[in-house]
Amino acid sequence: MVLRLSTLFLRTLREDPVDAEVASHKLLVRAGYIRRAAPGIYTWLPLGLRVLAKVEAIVREEMNAIGAQEVHFPALLPREPYEATGRWTEYGEGLFRLKDRKDADYLLAPTHEEMFTLLVKDLYSSYKDLPVTLYQIQNKYRDEARPRAGLLRGREFIMKDSYSFDVDDAGLEASYQAHRAAYLRIFSRLGLEIVPVYATAGAMGGSKSEEFLHPTEVGEDTFVRSAGGYAANVEAVTTVVPAEIDYAGAPAFEVKDTPDTPTIDSLVACANAIAPRADREWTAADTLKNVVLAVTLPTGERQLVVVGVPGDRAVDLKRIEANIGAHLAAAGELGVEAATDEDIKKVPALVKGYIGPALGLDAATLGAESSSGIPFLVDPRVVAGTTWITGANEHGKHVFGLVAGRDFAWDGTIEAVEVRAGDEAPDGSGPLETARGIEMGHIFQLGRKYAEALDLKVLDQNGKLVTVTMGSYGVGVTRAVAALAESNHDDRGLVWPRNVAPADVHLMVTGKGEELFAEAERIAAGLEARGLEVIFDDRPKVSAGVKFGDAELIGVPTIAVVGRGLAEGLVEVKDRATGTAENVAVADVVETLVARARGWDLPRP
Ligand code: ATP
Ligand code: MG
Numbered sequence: 001m002v003l004r005l006s007t008l009f010l011r012t013l014r015e016d017p018v019d020a021e022v023a024s025h026k027l028l029v030r031a032g033y034i035r036r037a038a039p040g041i042y043t044w045l046p047l048g049l050r051v052l053a054k055v056e057a058i059v060r061e062e063m064n065a066i067g068a069q070e071v072h073f074p075a076l077l078p079r080e081p082y083e084a085t086g087r088w089t090e091y092g093e094g095l096f097r098l099k100d101r102k103d104a105d106y107l108l109a110p111t112h113e114e115m116f117t118l119l120v121k122d123l124y125s126s127y128k129d130l131p132v133t134l135y136q137i138q139n140k141y142r143d144e145a146r147p148r149a150g151l152l153r154g155r156e157f158i159m160k161d162s163y164s165f166d167v168d169d170a171g172l173e174a175s176y177q178a179h180r181a182a183y184l185r186i187f188s189r190l191g192l193e194i195v196p197v198y199a200t201a202g203a204m205g206g207s208k209s210e211e212f213l214h215p216t217e218v219g220e221d222t223f224v225r226s227a228g229g230y231a232a233n234v235e236a237v238t239t240v241v242p243a244e245i246d247y248a249g250a251p252a253f254e255v256k257d258t259p260d261t262p263t264i265d266s267l268v269a270c271a272n273a274i275a276p277r278a279d280r281e282w283t284a285a286d287t288l289k290n291v292v293l294a295v296t297l298p299t300g301e302r303q304l305v306v307v308g309v310p311g312d313r314a315v316d317l318k319r320i321e322a323n324i325g326a327h328l329a330a331a332g333e334l335g336v337e338a339a340t341d342e343d344i345k346k347v348p349a350l351v352k353g354y355i356g357p358a359l360g361l362d363a364a365t366l367g368a369e370s371s372s373g374i375p376f377l378v379d380p381r382v383v384a385g386t387t388w389i390t391g392a393n394e395h396g397k398h399v400f401g402l403v404a405g406r407d408f409a410w411d412g413t414i415e416a417v418e419v420r421a422g423d424e425a426p427d428g429s430g431p432l433e434t435a436r437g438i439e440m441g442h443i444f445q446l447g448r449k450y451a452e453a454l455d456l457k458v459l460d461q462n463g464k465l466v467t468v469t470m471g472s473y474g475v476g477v478t479r480a481v482a483a484l485a486e487s488n489h490d491d492r493g494l495v496w497p498r499n500v501a502p503a504d505v506h507l508m509v510t511g512k513g514e515e516l517f518a519e520a521e522r523i524a525a526g527l528e529a530r531g532l533e534v535i536f537d538d539r540p541k542v543s544a545g546v547k548f549g550d551a552e553l554i555g556v557p558t559i560a561v562v563g564r565g566l567a568e569g570l571v572e573v574k575d576r577a578t579g580t581a582e583n584v585a586v587a588d589v590v591e592t593l594v595a596r597a598r599g600w601d602l603p604r605p
Helices: 023-030 046-065 080-084 113-123 169-190 264-274 317-323 341-345 449-453 477-487 514-529 544-554 564-568 586-599
Strands: 002-004 034-038 041-044 076-078 096-099 105-108 132-141 156-166 195-198 209-215 221-226 231-233 254-257 287-296 302-310 335-338 376-378 387-391 397-403 432-447 457-459 465-467 469-476 505-509 534-537 558-562 570-575 581-585
Touching (some): 002 514, 023 034, 080 113, 113 449, 156 169, 169 209, 169 432, 195 221, 209 221, 264 287, 264 397, 317 335, 432 449, 432 477, 449 469, 514 558, 534 544, 558 586, 564 570, 570 586
Parallel strands (some): 287 387, 302 376, 505 534, 505 558
Antiparallel strands (some): 034 041, 076 105, 096 105, 132 156, 156 469, 195 209, 221 231, 221 432, 254 397, 287 302, 387 397, 558 570, 570 581
């Protein structure tokens, strides 16, 4: 295959597009791979389509290799299945909704759990039919709040989504592990560094879940990892719980006047002034900060929650959002934000700036609900026997020496505060460091949630109806193209890994002589005969500078130059990534280029 630049539908650009923030977006537009059609919506040009097809081919091969079978759903779907699972509303503003001429509701699918579940229900009815795994490579539509970074977060994007159907938990685990292994192979073949991280189940319900993150500064996800191999999404990190402390003999708590101390800093300063410690200064870590949060339930109702955390740690709303569902027995997307002054005023027991746990309970009554009637959750570091300075629920007063489990109780523990670099990994594998990444894939044990909502049951060995258990697995295909561009470029342009490059060789003629063009034609034909894909810059009246600039911008791994050297029988062969060049005898050029292209592991036509 030879793509001639004299006729290829391509215009490279010198200037970065004005709306582009990240390198991959700038370069994919400038090098003529994609064009913007609308915010977060892109047109694929010939070079872009070639890269996209290669990414898709790798994904498809690895899915087929684990026995998954390809199907293809419409992107335009009726409302009813999404109504049945609650997602027509739960998806909120992220969903593109539309109407047909008869005024019936439709949507552009953001993901396809419902349709796959219904398809299997439609055709299968016995345990003998299972397990089965189906997948598609298809456009998805999400009206993202902030479409940014070009293909990294589009409003139309391509996802490979697959779904496994099993009769029992062991089957689901096997399907999940098969996907996990396939994903590791996919990303390794793409040449994309990946860190699989533990994730929380989030709005989808279900249990076990891992995300495949590509570490990059432009990523929107923060994750943590330890030198010993632990890696998790920040939302999923669990705190190492300290041992309980024996509080027999701990002095009784004391309420003290602490005028004008509504903040942790002012409280610590006051404590050191009015009740100095002999051994050391009081610090923020000695205080228990009680934060009032407002949770928006899927019903739209606003529920207040008080969360008690060590005063030296900031509250992390995303971690709370990911973990609070269990405490409120609420499914679906929960919004968590700081309660407003309005919210707090409605509850007289909450004294802003001086909020504390319900006090004065003796051990026998601990566990009774807090005085305000609002659920009181604490950070896992608040274990029995820990001693705190905290609000006394009276204006201008705090309580000192309040012992957890002796003087106050809580309704539950929640991961509520920031994870910091240096915190211990939960599996004991060392201190955590934080990094940024972008989610390239997600595997997820969905369990029976969708099967239950859509009534997908099969007859088991004993002729009894059992609900099928499902897994759901996604790879961002267009996002992978962008991530590859993001992590494989330099200041002159793209530098594609061989497996996804739009061609093997970028061949160009520099100079004017007929014999140069004739020789280059022979080389192009020779490469084509050996099955290589060639971009051939055969433009007659374009300067060498422009041709080099385009070759480096387009980013094919090997550049071959037929120019001045031909007089001595030499062709220059240059590596795009390293810039190293060698002069190769004309007679050997085809074989040299074939050898360089051998890293390629896609099947040859
Ligand atoms: P994110 O947290 O980045 O929004 P998500 O959790 O919404 O991702 P999933 O619903 O699990 O993503 O979708 C599966 C895969 O689809 C993701 O791992 C990602 O690679 C890709 N993807 C999701 N949203 C987009 C988007 N707006 N543009 C491009 N790819 C996307
Ligand atoms: Mg998303």
